[in-house]
Amino acid sequence: MAVVGAVAEAAGHARWTFRLRVSSTALAALLDEWDRCLWVWNES
Numbered sequence: 522m523a524v525v526g527a528v529a530e531a532a533g534h535a536r537w538t539f540r541l542r543v544s545s546t547a548l549a550a551l552l553d554e555w556d557r558c559l560w561v562w563n564e565s
Contacts, residue, residue: 543551
């Protein structure tokens with residue numbers, strides 16, 4: 522644990538990537554919501 526902390530401290534930051542695995546219906550709902558958010562943003 523101390524080694525990981527030392528490496529992260531030496532580098533200045535830690536980089537983490539996460540990939541969500543969602544169903545096709547959940548993905549479609551998320552993309553629809555994203556499109557609505559973009560539309561609202563572009564209208565303002």
